[in-house]
Structure formats: structure tokens, C-alpha cells
Amino acid sequence: MKNLRLLSFLFLLGACSSAEQEISPDYDSLILPHQPNILWLVAEDMSPTIAAYGDSTIHTPNLDRLFNEGVRYTHMFSVSGVCAPSRFSIATGIYTTRGGAQHMRTSSRPEYMEKIGVIPYEATPDPPVRMMSEVMRENGYYTTNRSKQDYQFKAPVTAWDEN
Numbered sequence: 001m002k003n004l005r006l007l008s009f010l011f012l013l014g015a016c017s018s019a020e021q022e023i024s025p026d027y028d029s030l031i032l033p034h035q036p037n038i039l040w041l042v043a044e045d046m047s048p049t050i051a052a053y054g055d056s057t058i059h060t061p062n063l064d065r066l067f068n069e070g071v072r073y074t075h076m077f078s079v080s081g082v083c084a085p086s087r088f089s090i091a092t093g094i095y096t097t098r099g100g101a102q103h104m105r106t107s108s109r110p111e112y113m114e115k116i117g118v119i120p121y122e123a124t125p126d127p128p129v130r131m132m133s134e135v136m137r138e139n140g141y142y143t144t145n146r147s148k149q150d151y152q153f154k155a156p157v158t159a160w161d162e163n
Contacts, residue, residue, distance in 0.1 A: 035140060039066070042090065044083055044148075084150040088123060091131045091151045091159075099125040101152035108150070123152035131159045 049057045052067030078086045088101035096102040101123035110120040133143040144162040
């Protein structure tokens with residue numbers, strides 16, 4: 001009787017383990033999508049005060065996981081000391097001086113600009129220059145911008161799926 005119980009137990013154990021092997025996906029043969037998933041997070045005035053950059057001031061486990069499993073840029077610098085011109089460069093990939101975007105918000109308050117003797121203007125990227133989000137949309141990505149729309153020029157309607 002003991003042998004029958006042992007034999008039944010071993011049979012059951014073997015059946016369970018073989019069923020598990022059949023259900024488990026073969027990760028070596030998976031076909032991945034041609035395009036990677038991209039989550040581009042931009043934060044102003046954050047500085048490297050998170051654990052992913054070696055600081056322990058702020059506890060950010062979710063950001064840390066994104067940093068550890070994704071791509072982390074450790075040598076990225078702004079081409080401008082203020083936000084809107086920097087956004088211009090991020091959005092277009094060109095230097096602010098090339099597109100006339102090096103000055104801060106040159107068209108947002110014309111009444112003030114005229115008082116100090118500055119003629120309001122918008123940056124004018126060269127015609128072939130398109131926003132990064134437009135290129136991503138053309139390649140099948142969903143793009144959204146939930147804030148900060150000042151690029152020193154009016155973004156085209158094709159810039160974002162949702163804005």
C-alpha cells in the first residue's frame with residue numbers, strides 16, 4: 001500500500017511538472033515588436049536628487065525601476081539656461097540660436113516687450129525641421145504632452161495625438 005501511495009504521488013508530481021513545462025512560454029523564441037516602447041519623462045528643476053543618479057534624498061521606487069530597466073541618460077545637458085528655449089531644442093533637435101529661440105518667451109507678452117524696447121517675435125525653425133513628436137507619430141507611436149507647450153513657436157496641429 002505504501003508503494004502504491006508513493007507511486008501515485010510521484011505520478012502526480014510528474015504530471016504537474018510536465019503540464020507546467022507545456023504552459024511556460026519559450027522566451028528565447030518570442031518575436032518582439034519592431035519598435036521599442038518609449039516613455040519619455042521630462043521634469044524641470046529636478047536635479048539628480050533621486051536614487052537612480054546616486055542620491056538618497058528622495059525615495060522614488062517607481063522611477064528607480066524605470067531607470068534600472070530602461071535607458072538612463074547620464075550626460076545630458078541643456079543648451080539654454082531657461083525652460084522655453086530648452087523645450088525648443090528638445091522638441092526640434094536643433095540649437096536655439098539656429099531657430100531664433102535663444103531668448104525667453106519673446107512672444108508671450110507683447111505689451112511688456114514693447115515697453116522695454118523689444119520687438120515680439122516667434123522662433124522660426126527651418127521648413128524641414130519637425131518636432132520629435134511628429135516624427136514619432138509618423139512611425140506609429142502615440143504622443144501626448146500634458147503640460148508645458150511653450151516651444152518659442154506655435155506647435156503644428158500634427159505635433160501630438162493629445163495635448
